[in-house]
Structure formats: structure tokens, C-alpha cells
Amino acid sequence: MKIRRIFAHKVELPLNEGSYKWSGGKSVTVFDSTIVGVETECGLVxxxxxCPLGPFYLPAYAEGV
Structure with a gap:
């Protein structure tokens, strides 16, 4: 089995609760996350x-992918 391609998409996941409050007065209504896919030469994906906590947890992580 050989890998044909790898792809990544940044997505915003809305919070069912409306918002989430962090320490220091930060608040978010969506979490940035990254979906990664791997496709094989036979078509399996x-x-x-x-990182479902996005850049509030580790700012460099969300932009680094």
C-alpha cells in the first residue's frame, strides 16, 4: 500500500454551548481544528x-500545520 497524497484542512468548530471562557478574560465561540487525510493509491482514505483546542491552547500549533 502506497500513499498517493496527504491533505490538511483548517476548520472552525462552533460550540453548542455558545461560548467558552478561558483564564485571562479570553472567550471563544468556535474552536479552530485541523482535519488531516491520507489517501492510498488504491483509493482508501x-x-x-x-488540536481541537486551536490557537488558544498553543498559538503556534494551529498556524504551523
């Missing part, structure tokens, strides 16, 4: 989610 697998997906994974990365």
Missing part, C-alpha cells in the same frame, strides 16, 4: 483530527 483515512481521516484524523488534530
Amino acid at each position: 483515512g481521516y484524523g483530527e488534530v
Whole structure:
């Protein structure tokens, strides 16, 4: 099995609760996350989610992918 391509998409996940409050007065209504996909030469595709807390948890992480 050989990998044909790897792809990543940044997505915004809205919060069902409306907002989430962090320390220091920060508040968010969506979390940035990254969906990663791997496609094989035979057409199989697998997906994974990365960093559901987005840049509020680790600012460099969300932009680095």
C-alpha cells in the first residue's frame, strides 16, 4: 500500500454551548481544528483530527500545520 497524497484542512468548530471562557478574560465561540487525510493509491482514505483546542491552547500549533 502506497500513499498517493496527504491533505490538511483548517476548520472552525462552533460550540453548542455558545461560548467558552478561558483564564485571562479570553472567550471563544468556535474552536479552530485541523482535519488531516491520507489517501492510498488504491483509493482508501483515512481521516484524523488534530488540536481541537486551536490557537488558544498553543498559538503556534494551529498556524504551523
